[in-house]
Amino acid sequence: xxxxxxxxxxxxxxxxxxxxxxxxxxxxxxxxxxxxxxxxxxxxxxxxxxxxxxxxxxxxxxxxxxxxxxxxxxxxxxxxxxxxxxxxxxxxxxxxxxxxxxxxxxxxxxxxxxxxxxxxxxxxxxxxxxxxxxxxxxxxxxxxxxxxxxxxxxxxxxxxxxxxxxxxxxxxxxxxxxxxxxxxxxxxxxxxxxxxxxxxxxxxxxxxxxxxxxxxxxxxxxxxxxxxxxxxxxxxxxxxxxxxxxxxxxxxxxxxxxxxxxxxxxxxxxxxxxxxxxxxxxxxxxxxxxxxxxxxxxxxxxxxxxxxxxxx
Amino acid sequence: xxxxxxxxxxxxxxxxxxxxxxxxxxxxxxxxxxxxxxxxxxxxxxxxxxxxxxxxxxxxxxxxxxxxxxxxxxxxxxxxxxxxxxxxxxxxxxxxxxxxxxxxxxxxxxxxxxxxxxxxxxxxxxxxxxxxxxxxxxxxxxxxxxxxxxxxxxxxxxxxxxxxxxxxxxxxxxxxxxxxxxxxxxxxxxxxxxxxxxxxxxxxxxxxxxxxxxxxxxxxxxxxxxxxxxxxxxxxxxxxxxxxxxxxxxxxxxxxxxxxxxxxxxxxxx
Numbered sequence: 001x002x003x004x005x006x007x008x009x010x011x012x013x014x015x016x017x018x019x020x021x022x023x024x025x026x027x028x029x030x031x032x033x034x035x036x037x038x039x040x041x042x043x044x045x046x047x048x049x050x051x052x053x054x055x056x057x058x059x060x061x062x063x064x065x066x067x068x069x070x071x072x073x074x075x076x077x078x079x080x081x082x083x084x085x086x087x088x089x090x091x092x093x094x095x096x097x098x099x100x101x102x103x104x105x106x107x108x109x110x111x112x113x114x115x116x117x118x119x120x121x122x123x124x125x126x127x128x129x130x131x132x133x134x135x136x137x138x139x140x141x142x143x144x145x146x147x148x149x150x151x152x153x154x155x156x157x158x159x160x161x162x163x164x165x166x167x168x169x170x171x172x173x174x175x176x177x178x179x180x181x182x183x184x185x186x187x188x189x190x191x192x193x194x195x196x197x198x199x200x201x202x203x204x205x206x207x208x209x210x211x212x213x214x215x216x217x218x219x220x221x222x223x224x225x226x227x228x229x230x231x232x233x234x235x236x237x238x239x240x241x242x243x244x245x246x247x248x249x250x251x252x253x254x255x256x257x258x259x260x261x262x263x264x265x266x267x268x269x270x271x272x273x274x275x276x277x278x279x280x281x282x283x284x285x286x287x288x289x290x291x292x293x294x295x296x297x298x299x300x301x302x303x304x305x306x307x308x309x310x311x312x
Numbered sequence: 313x314x315x316x317x318x319x320x321x322x323x324x325x326x327x328x329x330x331x332x333x334x335x336x337x338x339x340x341x342x343x344x345x346x347x348x349x350x351x352x353x354x355x356x357x358x359x360x361x362x363x364x365x366x367x368x369x370x371x372x373x374x375x376x377x378x379x380x381x382x383x384x385x386x387x388x389x390x391x392x393x394x395x396x397x398x399x400x401x402x403x404x405x406x407x408x409x410x411x412x413x414x415x416x417x418x419x420x421x422x423x424x425x426x427x428x429x430x431x432x433x434x435x436x437x438x439x440x441x442x443x444x445x446x447x448x449x450x451x452x453x454x455x456x457x458x459x460x461x462x463x464x465x466x467x468x469x470x471x472x473x474x475x476x477x478x479x480x481x482x483x484x485x486x487x488x489x490x491x492x493x494x495x496x497x498x499x500x501x502x503x504x505x506x507x508x509x510x511x512x513x514x515x516x517x518x519x520x521x522x523x524x525x526x527x528x529x530x531x532x533x534x535x536x537x538x539x540x541x542x543x544x545x546x547x548x549x550x551x552x553x554x555x556x557x558x559x560x561x562x563x564x565x566x567x568x569x570x571x572x573x574x575x576x577x578x579x580x581x582x
Contacts, residue, residue, distance in 0.1 A: 030553060083549050102339045103526050107533065115549050147550060155553035157560050167556055212368065256369070257388075272370045 004075060004123055008053050009038045010188035011077050014177060016195040020165035026178045027134070027156040028164045031196055032117055033090040033174045034081035035097060035304065039116055041066065042073035048080065048116070050097075050304040056080065059096050062109040063116055066151040070144050075123035077185075078154070082114050087173060090281075094300035095246065118145060119154035122185060130185035134193075137185070165197050175199060202283045202299065205236055206307045207251055208260050209273040217242055220251065220298065221271055222282065223260065224312045234312060235261045239282050239296040247301050251278060279305045316422060317454055320401040321437070321463070327401070328434050329427035332472055336421065341525050402452040402461060402472075410447045410464060416481055419474040424463075434470070441465035 003009060037056055040047040046067040048056040057064055060080065070076075082092035092112055099105055121141040122130050129137060138156065145153050156179075157164045165176050175198030183193035205222035212218050219238040225231050241248055254274035280301050284293040317332040345354040358367045375383035426434035441447065441463070448463040460475040 030556070032549070081549060083552075086552060088549065100337045102337075103341060103529075106526075107530070117549055149548060152548075152550045152553070155557045157557060160560055160564070163563060164556070164560055167559060171552075171556070252369075270370075272368075 003128060004040060004042070004073060007040055007047060007049060009049070009075065009122065010053075011036060011038060011051060012185055012187065012194070013190045014194040014196045015190035015192045017201075018195055018197065020162045020176070020197045021178070022159055022161050022163075023178075024159050025181055026161065026195075027138075027158055027181060028161045028176050028178050029119060029154050029156045030168060030173060031175045031177045031198065032079040032081050032154075033088040034079040034093050034117075037078060037080045037116065038122075039066070039076040039078065039118065041070045041076065043067065050080075052304045052306070054304065056097070059099065059105060060109065060114040061105065062113045063150050066116060066148075069146045069148055069151045071146075072125045072144060073123070074121055074125075074144050076116075076118040076141070076145070077120035077122055078116050078118035080114055080116055082112050084112055087171070091300050094302065097303050098246075098250070098301060113150065115150055115152055117152045117154050120185060130187070133182045133184065134179055135181050161197070169199055200283045202281055204279050204281050204302060204305055204310050206233065206276045206310050207254075207274065207278040207280055208233065208235075208276045209268075209271045210241075210248075210251060211238075211268065211271050213240075218248060218251075220280070221268065221273075222280075222293075223276060224310045225308060227311045231308070232262060233260045233276060235264055236312075237292045237296070239280075239293070239298045241298045247280070247298075250301060254278060277307055279303075279307055279310055318427070319452055321404065321424075321434075321450070322401045323404045323433075323437060323448075326433045328437065329430040330402075330424045330434065331427055332422035332424050334420070335423050335471060340519075340522060341529065400453055402450045402463075404448045404450045404463070407441075407444070407446040407448050409445065410462075413447075413462060413475075417475045418462075419476055421471055421473045424470040424472050437463075438465045438470050442467075 035050055035056070037048050037050050040049070044067075046057060046064055048060065048063065050056050063080075079088075080093060081088040082096065083089070084092055089112075092108075093114065096105065096108055096114065099108070118141060120134075121137050121144060122128065124140055124144065129140060132140070142153055145151060147153055161176070161178055168174075168176050175196060178195040178197060180193040183191070203224075205224055207220055208223040209221040210218045211221065218241050220241050221238060222236040223233045224236050226234050241251075251274065254277065257273050257275050259271070259273050260276055278301060281299040282293065282296050283299055284296045315331040316334050319330055319332065321328040321330060346352060347354060358369075358372070359365065360367050374386045374388075376386060377383050424434075437448075442465045447465070450461045450463060452459055452461060454474070460477060462473050462475055464471045464473060
């Protein structure tokens with residue numbers, strides 16, 4: 001079946017992380033802090049799917065008309081973002097993704113409407129274009145899309161990666177992505193042709209439990225699966241979260257269970273252990289020598305990743 | 313959307329791994345309780361009726377009251393032990409016709425999606441049920457309860473509905489007379505029914521009260537937001553990206569005076 005019909009594309013993922021560099025062989029784009037989505041657009045309508053192929057349009061009904069901004073049927077790869085205070089706000093888009101009450105979604109969509117920022121085109125008119133080199137896909141993308149408030153085309157800079165990265169840092173943005181100009185698109189592949197350049201690191205963890213603290217805060221206990229055949233859960237430390245946060249209600253509503261780790265450091269005496277099924281993103285400065293997280297900051301729950309994919 | 317339940321439909325020798333998602337959602341407006349004086353949220357505290365201490369969730373266990381003052385304690389392990397592997401999957405018991413099931417038996421509905429490796433068998437089951445116009449009756453354990461289920465094929469997928477057991481359905485609370493009806497009365501009533509016969513279209517029906525309630529809330533919220541400046545909503549990702557790009561290009565121009573080829577010849581010469 002045609003990829004437009006079957007609608008189960010798994011996007012290509014960034015496979016490298018390094019410091020900023022200048023190279024004539026690369027273009028540089030902003031790394032937008034949002035939800036990676038594939039948009040299927042034709043005259044019949046808009047269909048947005050996240051990395052787990054969940055239908056996202058119910059969460060962002062304000063984007064249901066973006067198919068009117070394209071000249072031909074096409075599949076676009078991009079980032080679903082909510083701009084708040086002039087910058088993409090990850091927690092806002094994540095909150096939207098876990099809301100299901102249609103009235104709350106409607107209120108959010110007028111107050112902080114989402115934007116789909118397309119950075120790649122995978123299908124044009126009636127055929128796949130993934131074998132075209134990146135720069136030709138970029139040209140095709142710009143020709144196909146007429147931008148408006150809800151649908152944007154990602155801007156890119158040639159050669160000057162270092163300068164662009166500095167600028168993104170000054171503006172407190174997440175970072176930039178370098179992409180090889182001649183690179184092709186491979187579905188469901190982690191590619192070394194796409195390189196992320198970020199100041200803060202982040203990773204996804206499984207929420208294994210929590211410890212209630214004073215003053216309405218809680219420590220969330222993080223875990224990840226070991227990367228061997230036993231697939232055991234490994235303790236990865238704590239991150240603080242406000243108990244009033246909407247996410248904490250979800251965490252608290254998980255069924256309780258036994259302690260899941262083989263090896264548990266001290267400081268976890270009052271822990272409440274929950275079924276290890278929620279995934280969250282945590283930002284941190286760097287890893288400590290024993291693998292712990294330095295200055296971890298809780299970013300939000302994510303719905304588009306399975307716990308078993310959170311691997312050390 | 314979170315998976316409500318993961319299971320395996322076992323059908324003869326085939327096992328179909330599936331995820332079940334809740335089929336309905338609550339769009340109603342819910343209010344929070346606030347303290348009239350300072351408009352802050354009301355909290356619940358769990359307190360032991362004996363010692364009066366506040367109890368955290370990890371101190372709470374399950375008990376069954378068999379006498380006014382006596383409880384037997386049941387642990388999660390106890391409950392887990394009485395489940396068997398077989399019960400964790402959905403066992404198809406037999407097939408039947410949908411209209412043989414009285415609607416009073418239906419409880420919650422779920423949309424079933426095949427998990428990796430189950431696509432083929434799932435589609436086979438759906439197609440075959442559609443062709444035969446049958447539904448499957450099955451059983452599984454959900455939570456602690458052994459649940460009766462019906463697997464219903466639809467054009468777009470499979471609906472699994474949990475069902476009540478017969479002993480959960482109440483008898484009519486009291487009898488009523490069924491008087492004799494005349495042929496003429498019956499045919500008049502039938503004519504009336506036929507004259508009002510149109511297909512059921514769910515999109516035609518809305519909860520009018522909820523609509524009015526939403527409008528009320530929207531006006532109240534908007535009234536509040538006038539206070540905060542609205543310009544914030546104007547910020548757009550396109551503007552941001554253009555601004556960054558422009559400032560890079562500006563810098564490029566500024567550094568351009570040094571012509572590139574000259575530097576290259578320098579290098580070669582060196």
